[in-house]
Amino acid sequence: GLTCRSEYGLSVRSKSESIIASQLERYNIPFRYEALLQLEDQIYYPDFTILNPQDNQVIYWEHFGMVDDPEYARQMDNKLAEYRKRGILQGKNLIATYETRAHPLSAQNVRRIIKAFLLPDSNQVA
Template identity: 45%
Template sequence: MKLNDINFLCQSTEKEISNLRKELSKCPQGTLVICNINGKNRYYHQKKNADGSYSRHYLGKDNIGLARHLARKTYIKNKLLDLENELKSIRRYLSVRKKTDYKQLLTKDSIYRELFAYDSWEYEPYDKSTSHPEALIIQAPKGDIVRSKSEALIANALYDRGIPYRYECGLDLGDYIIHPDFTVKKVGSGEIIIWEHFGKVDDPEYFQKNVVWKLKKYIENGYIPGKNLIITWETKNTPLSIEEVSKMIEHYIEE
């Protein structure tokens, strides 16, 4: 698990603990005691008296609501204990974890970049899409031309992290050749990941002709979203962000 994921887990755990403590403060006093008598559970409300002794009161059908609240209180207390232990372990890990910025070796400014053998793959000749060349209008950092600002955003992020990719490289899906936006090669394993960005998912016609059709083709040929197929999308009101791109790279591509 990456440090960003661990920090997010720490924050979400802290929030959940806080919410559970608030709920616990509103729970009824005392605890629930369950006794099995002749094969049937009987519920009792146990309280601690001022002198330190305990007293119990039977909860019949008329008090089943209180029994449920006390059962919930038991659950909350046990979950709190588990989450507090987990948070303590996360904090202990973060206190000793030292991050080495190895990614700097792969950036475009690194003196090592040209020496990595895997770089040659992305520059080798490949079957590139010839469809609508007039739409290729935005310069990407590697020298290729892409069709949109969002695709440039993805290309920049991949390049800056030293991740080799091919833009609109032909992919044989049996009865059809498709040209995914990006064909990405994982640095460590060499595994190939397809990345499709859908830019107008709020357009019904575009959605049917591009998104539905393409996803069906990919899945039929073993490209599964979340496994070896990355999908990003945007609408007119919700453009693709660098944060989304970074999360996709960290989660699915970097090893």
């Protein structure tokens, strides 16, 4: 269920998703959480569907939080392969973040990704 909250009160499924949501909110980047996405005959619910402020294109952000679990990693690989087949590609219209128990997601890394991919002038916001 939706057990965590972002800084602005959005209910999400994990602490890491709350970090991502909070940083998107902080930088005023428009997004929807787990919005339905139908691609051909498949339905997905990407973690975040973002409107890129630089070019008004849609970008999806998937966070994979248990990469050290073999079954989770297998499902992650399958999902990324399905996305690739349907034109959703890392570096183009997909941001993917990963974590393991030893390497959790940090707000600093999320800010770095947002500044690199979603902010037209990353000097505007500290």
